[in-house]
Structure formats: structure tokens, C-alpha cells
Amino acid sequence: MTSQDARTPETASGSAEERATGWHKGYLSGSRPDIRVPVRRVHLTNGRDVTLYDTSGPYTDPNIDTDVRRGLAPLRENWIIARGDTEEYPGREVRPEDDGLRHTSPRGGLRNLDAVFPGRPRLPRRGRGGTTAVTQLAYAKRGEITPEMEFVALREGCSPEHVRDEIAAGRAVLPANVNHPETEPMIIGKNFLVKVNANIGNSAVTSSIEEEVEKMTWATRWGADTVMDLSTGRNIHTTREWVLRNSPVPIGTVPLYQALEKVDGKAEELTWEIYKDTVIEQCEQGVDYMTVHAGVLLRYVPLTARRKTGIVSRGGSIMAAWCLAHHKESFLYTHFEELCEILRAYDVTFSLGDGLRPGSIADANDEAQFAELRTLGELNRVAKSHDVQTMIEGPGHVPMHKIKENVDLQQEICDEAPFYTLGPLTTDIAPAYDHITSGIGAAMIAWWGTAMLCYVTPKEHLGLPDRDDVKTGVITYKIAAHAADLAKGHPGAQEWDDALSDARFEFRWEDQFNLALDPDTARAFHDETLPAEPAKTAHFCSMCGPKFCSMKISQDIRREHGGDLALDPEEGMRRKSEEFAASGNRVYLPLTD
């Protein structure tokens, strides 16, 4: 979304690095000094400004001195304290097994003790008495507009009342754990801009803490609205602490992954107690939303036996294994209300996981998938009755003609709760290009109502994404999200396209680069064939060369035949045709040759 007339022209002076990339950090001011909404300002060469949504956090503000060892400033801390409904408390003691160290192993252990996050110690916070609902949903239901809601309204270019009403209706969530005061508030709902999540996380095989923090800041720089830390290897607790303390966007997790590490990977040894303890551990750290696969019921598991690719959700398969081993409904389902009471005391948002999502074209929209969706619909109502914000996860692998049914059913069954989908991938045949197979599905499902898209990188099915893959995944999904914003007719969405197309038509190359989703690559591609500085102001490009350029002719047509001509073509055309001939029929300027 863009706003040609920035509401408050407060602009940080750009550093050399920022001028080079064409991003300039600015802020929109709210009703009070501590509500300052970051934006990306692009100053065009024609003197106009374009203001873009910005997820990159304080890192791109040259006036803020960031340090990953100290963490980000707790932007929301005073808002949380001022509400007077939370309390600090000693919290759960961090134990070695939180980092997967219960079982000694030759490969195990923190690589160095310095890895423990060195920032200021902070007691965890929760709703008074440990049960008070301190959720944005609870406030919205009471008619309150929180600073977080006002922040979001400025960010989205809508009224705070609209934000409040959408949250109150359960059509949107504002993930904001009271223990993650570093977040810049954002909202997920179909009546707002479509959002993008980037997954990061180490595994038993690869990656370090430093890499994960770097991936998080890198992902948000390119536009990730939230980040999920899906670590499954060692140092899960510590990695998450570093990520949270440095993240300007909400962080999501799948607590089950860590719980499984605590029982050394033996799914059948999982218990409600171990899981609950892990959830509280993560609530205290500040996780903003948690994927919970509570819809995998015992009777649904056999429905997957004849599938082509069975259960592909890691959480889903863990719970299926547990259900089979114990021949009982999972503890996630049987203890769901207790889980609600925990989450609401921190304002952690549910992301009800689709453990039975299809993992291949053949399995899309089958009985197992939709049976689980109906259970998620029930759980959504339970969560809402406890004032816990909730979104619903969706597939997966779905051919184009079966996509709309997914979102239509989800919206109906889950009372319009935000849908949060992984792709979907529209074909299985292109490993190494699944950002594209899924980008197609993502754009379509977002147009039809999905509120947030979980990215897929080129490494999907093949390995863990590196820095380049993270960027490619985020850019691809920002394209899908924006294409959906356009198709939904989101107010303001087209201004960005229009600004870029104007720059293209007028041969303002630098403006084209700076307005691009990825200015660096756009500039680099142009320079490959026309590297010289004069080419940046040339009225042609390397496609047609200087001799004949369609854009140039169009400009001539507009200049010669614009205005009254469009209203009175026949007469005007005749007159102009004569002028055109008299001027020597010049339709281009021979710039070279």
C-alpha cells in the first residue's frame, strides 16, 4: 500500500548505505508521542514521495543504534504496564533440557556459553492472577482501542474503530505477547493487507543461532510480516531468546517441536505436562502465536492410510503417532480449554494447525483434511469464548481448481477467523521451484480471502533455506500478497503499481529501481546490458535499443494527441496528423547511432 501524501513528513536522514538502496526510513505519528509507525519512504526524482509499508524494524533507521547483543527497545512496554492488568512474576526456571540437553550426546551442547542472550534481565509478565485475559480480543470486545490498535490503523490506513471491530468479530488477530514488547504491532485479517510469514529455524543437521537471527532480520528487511522459528535441533530455547529480543515482528512457533526434543524424539512419551511446561516456557519468552495441532483426532488418522503422501505435517504426524500409541484423543484436544486459559494470560494467539493437510496434488481436499477443518471450527469457538485470538492454518498442495473450496469452507466453518495458508503448491513436479508453484496458489487463495501466507522457499522438500532462499521466498510471497491486495481492491494498493508504471513510462529509471520490491536486483539486471550512467536517463532500454521504442512513441502520441483528441478523435486526428507530418514525422529522437 502506498500513500502519496504521507501523513506526517517525518523522515530520518538517510545514511550512505540507505541512499544507495533507495530506502529512507520515515514515521507516521499517532495521537501520542510514543505511537510512531515506521514507513519506507521513496523520494522520486519528480519531487513526489511514495510511502510504503515497512516491516524492517529499527535496523533500517540510521538514527537508531541497534545491537543484537542488547536487543531492540521494548516499544510496547509502557502500553502494557499502563493497562494495569498484568503482573511480573518469577517465572519458570530455565533448565538444560529446554535446549535439548537432557541426554548428553557427543554432538550436543551449546557451541559456546556466550550464546546465552546477554541483554538486560527481565521478569516475565502475565495477566493478574495468572488467568486474567490480557488479549487484544478481550479489549476489543469491551470496545477499547489500545495503542496497538491505533498503531495498526495508521499502518493500514484505516480507522482504529475498524481495527477494533475486526478483532472483536474474530475476523482479525493482532499477535502481541505481553512478553514481546519489542514488536511493532501488525494485524492479520482478510479486511486488511495480506500478510506474509517467513519460516526460519535450525534442525539437527544444520544452522547456528547467529544464522537464525540473521535470517530473521533479513526476512523482515524484505517484507516478512511475521517469522516462525521452527527450530528442531539443539539450543532451541536460546535461539528463540535471541530471535525474540531482536525481532520487530511477531514470532510464531510450534511448541510441540520443542516438547518432542524434551522426550528425545519419542512421540509416545509426550505428556500434557511436558507440553504445558513448554508452552509456558515459550509464553514467558514472548512467543506471539503458536501452532497447535489439536484437530488431529484419533478417528481421522485412518483416513490418511490410503493417501498418496499420508501425513506431511510434522506436528500432525507426531500427534497421530501419539494417538495411535495410546489409542486416545490427543492431550492437545482433551486439554484445549486449559491451554486457552494459559494463552489468554499472555495474549498468545492460536494458530490452529492443519496436521492433516494434503502433501500432494492427489490428496487435496480429501476427507481427512476437511474432517480436521471441522474440528478446528469447533476449537476456534472454544478459543474465542476464552478471549484467545485465533487463526486457522491451511494447505499445502492443492491444484488450482480446488483452491477456492478451501477458503470458502474455512471461512464458513471457522466463522471468518483469519486463514493462514502454506502456499498452496499448485503442482508437485517442480522441486527447486516450489516458491513459484506455491506463489501461484498463494496469490489466488489470498485473493479469495486468506489473511496471511506462509512462504515457501526454493529449498522446500530439498533442504533448509539459506539467506538467498529466504529473500527469494519473501519476495515471491510479497508479490502474491500484493497481487491479492490489488484483486481485492484494497484501498491504496494500486498506488504503488501506478507510481512504478508512471516511472516506467517516463523513463525515470532510478525511480523504477527504488520503487521495486527488490531495488538491488532490478538495478543490477538493468546494468548488466546497459551499465553506463547515461543509460539511467536514456529514453530507451536494451529490449528495443535506441532506434525505436514503443514507450517513446506512446509519449509522442500523448503529447500530440492527448487532451481534446480523446474527446473528439476524428477532427482532432486530422489536424494533428498534418502537424505530425509538418514536424518531419519524428516519432523518436535518435539518441545514438
Added chain:
Amino acid sequence: MTSQDARTPETASGSAEERATGWHKGYLSGSRPDIRVPVRRVHLTNGRDVTLYDTSGPYTDPNIDTDVRRGLAPLRENWIIARGDTEEYPGREVRPEDDGLRHTSPRGGLRNLDAVFPGRPRLPRRGRGGTTAVTQLAYAKRGEITPEMEFVALREGCSPEHVRDEIAAGRAVLPANVNHPETEPMIIGKNFLVKVNANIGNSAVTSSIEEEVEKMTWATRWGADTVMDLSTGRNIHTTREWVLRNSPVPIGTVPLYQALEKVDGKAEELTWEIYKDTVIEQCEQGVDYMTVHAGVLLRYVPLTARRKTGIVSRGGSIMAAWCLAHHKESFLYTHFEELCEILRAYDVTFSLGDGLRPGSIADANDEAQFAELRTLGELNRVAKSHDVQTMIEGPGHVPMHKIKENVDLQQEICDEAPFYTLGPLTTDIAPAYDHITSGIGAAMIAWWGTAMLCYVTPKEHLGLPDRDDVKTGVITYKIAAHAADLAKGHPGAQEWDDALSDARFEFRWEDQFNLALDPDTARAFHDETLPAEPAKTAHFCSMCGPKFCSMKISQDIRREHGGDLALDPEEGMRRKSEEFAASGNRVYLPLTD
């Protein structure tokens, strides 16, 4: 499309190079020895075969010795001669200005004389008397099934009668100039597999003959069904000759580009005579289809004056400039019937160009665009009445919610003639990623009825594509085309997805790679994190690591609970749960750690 039971198991023994890439060339046999349809054979490690559509030509057959200086064998020559309706004739004399040498220039001239194609001399061929219709449309209307139609039927896995009937109805085209006997016949129509075109071509700024021939063979290797040579610089005639003599796929051009070079880039100096001479030149060389912007009428030009990006089609802007300069309807429109008479004597297919296509989201589906489409509908009927095969070009830049209207209108106005669209791009904001912005639109418009997709590369709007860009563009568009085949329920399309998903579920990594659209990249991505050979047979990947894999659990569920369980869940589950516990609740094999 795949066929698990190849019709004729004739397989060329793979060279070392081919074994490395996992492609093995095979052929399907028709009713006579000279009908041999190339296929890509993938031999799976489980002993099964998957047969894929193959566009790569003789280059991937180790039993054929190809030489770009000699050109490909004239596969169709005997079929054409045997019909007895064509004649050889001296043909037009090739002149220096055909290569843009009318005006001497310090930069001009062939870089070396060796660039003249050295293959065997061949007289051009045309319909007897220069006017006889020798088109596949004429044959189809008469009820004939040509060898080309039989070839296509084998390729598509349908009956020859279906091919004939679709061509006769004008719903499909089989581009096959009698002077391009090297082509392996293919068909473009909504009731066949969706096809992909790749553009190549030099410009005044970049590229050489050698590069263009290399791009053509590279594009077809990755799946391009046709190639358009859009050269605009020097050596247009000679470059095209090299491309045609070496191309196993139909070649398209925009004759106007060369005609403009002949008048030194001065649009107003173009005449019907110069254009006609250029068309004949290209007909004699063997161009299979030609883009003709005959729908740009004088009265439509002012409709573009108020557009955001005016006229972005190069051909459209040339013709608009001509119309304005002369204040007359273009010679393409006024001489259209004469053009039909030329094309039908060579069986050149019309690709009626959309010269007024939108070049930005803001201009999509506007009056100028649809006014031209209505004129293309008229011209389509004129062409058909002359037995000239015809397809219709489409946009461009279109937001998702306006895509369906494009194809619905085109199908209605143009009597279901094949639609051939460029993307469309679904947003303007991502230069350097327009293969993705347009891949989204391409998949959707193909689902809804577009027969062929013109690719867009990452360099769109920024420069000319190099070898890597060509590959990325083709792969992206093969994804879009296949996703559309799936969504249309094309018979056999899903077999490819199923084969790959089976391999994925069963951890047959080599089969996954070999079945992938791009085996090389899939293998390389996997090896980045798990390079060792044992990882190729491992029952896990780097996402979850060896300790817990969802696919592995699913396999256990299938093994333990498949079959009767799916029919009788409750009872079976109880029994199996006990067995599961008795077996030690093992849901995975601890391969390492």
C-alpha cells in the same frame, strides 16, 4: 503429461551425459516408420517407467549426430512432397538490406561472412500456382488426417480424429510452414496440453547469431514448445536462417520488426510493398507463425492517449505511428485478405497481435484493448475463410480479478480461436521478478482457456534475457502450463505429479530429481545440505533431520493401519494400537545419533 505404459518401448541408449541428467530419449511409433514421436523417458528405481512430453529435439538423442552448421534433418519433407500440392520455385533473391545493411554504418555489417548459413541449398516451396491453400486447416476441413496430425495425436495421447476436428473447427492450430520441414509437429488449442513460447532475438544493443541459436536449443531443452525470434538489430535474416534450420519447434516472428529495419526505423516510410516483401522473405525461410498487428485501427489510437502507459507493444506503436502519420487505416488492415492469400500458400499461421494490450495494471481491460479485440475477431473470420490457421494474442498486465474476462471475451469474440497470452503480469511492482508476477497470471489464464503462454523472463522491462534467464522463464512457464493442465483435468496430467509424490513419499531421492522439471537444480539444492551419497537413500531429509520425519511416520501408519482399517476404523484401530505398543512404539528408525 505422462504415460506409465509407453506405447512403444523404443529407447535410445543413454549417453554418459544423459545418464547424468536422468533424461533418456525414446520414441513412440505411429502407423508408418517415419512417424516417430520423441519422448523423455525416466526409468525409476522401482522398475517403472514414466514417459514425458519432449520438446528438446534430436539434440538429446545420443544416436543422432547433430551439427548446427548442417541443420536438422527435414523430418516432414517427404510428407509435404507426397501431398503433391506444393511446388519448388526460385524464390525471392536475398538482398543486403534483409540483414539491415541498406544504410552503411560504422557499426553495421555481418561480423564475419562465415555467418551465412552453410547448410545444403534448398529452393523455397509454396502451394501450386502460388495460391493453393496447403494449410493443415484446409486439410482438416476436407476431413484429411495428415502425418502431422497423427504425430500430434501420439504426442498428446488422443485420437487423430480429435486433432483433425479441433483444427477444422479453428479451436487449434498446428503451425508448420512447408519451408520448415525440420519441425516436430505440435498443436496449440485449449483442448490440448497448454503450450509455452520462449522469445529470443538480438537487438541493436546486444547479442550475436551464435547466442540466439544457443538460446533456442537451450529453451527447447527445458520445454519451450515454440520459439519467437524477435531480433531487431543487424543480421536479422541470417540469424533467422540459422535458427530455423536448427529448430525442432515452430518459429514465430513479427515481420514488422524486420520491415522497419529496411526503412531505417522510420515508421512512416513503411509501405505495404516493403512489408509484403518481408513476409514473403520469411515465408520462404520457413517461419511457422507471424504476429500481425492488423487490429490497430486509426480510431483506436486516441483511446490510448489518456492511458498510464500508452501503447507498450512495439508492433502496436509502430502501426499507431504509421496511422497517425498518414491518417489512414494501416496497410496490415487494408491488405489483410492479400496477406491471407500469401500465408495460406506456405501454411504460415496468423498470430493476430494485440498492439493495444495494457502495459500496466491501471490500463487493464480498457476500451482501447477490447476495441482492438473485436477487430481481431473480425480478422479471425476473414483468415479462416481463406483457410489460414489463426491464433489471437492477449495481454499483458492484468490484475487477477480482471483476468477471466479477458479469456471469456476472447473466446466469444474470436470463435474459440486459440488464445496466446503474454503472462499476464498481476502487478507492476516487481521488476526483476516478472517471471513470477506473470507466472501467477499465466497459470490462471491458461486454466480458464488460454492455449499457449508466452514466457516472461526475470529481465523483462530491464534488459535482454541471457541463457540463465531463458531457462528460468521456461521453467516458470512450464509450471504455469502444467498447473493449468491439472486444473483443467487434462487426461494424464496428474500422473506426473503422482509419480513424483510417490517417489517423495518413498524416499526415492534419485527418482524425485529425475522426475523434476529441472533435475539439475533439484539435485544441487539437496546436495547443498546433505551432499553425501548415503543421504540419497536416507529416509529423512535436512528439514527435520533423522530423528523425526513426518513422511516416515505416515509410512508406518499406512503399513500398520492401511487396508481394512480405512474401512473399519474403530475396531481395527484398537487392535492395531495394541500391536503398535507391543512393537515398542517405534515410529521411526534412528538412522544416526
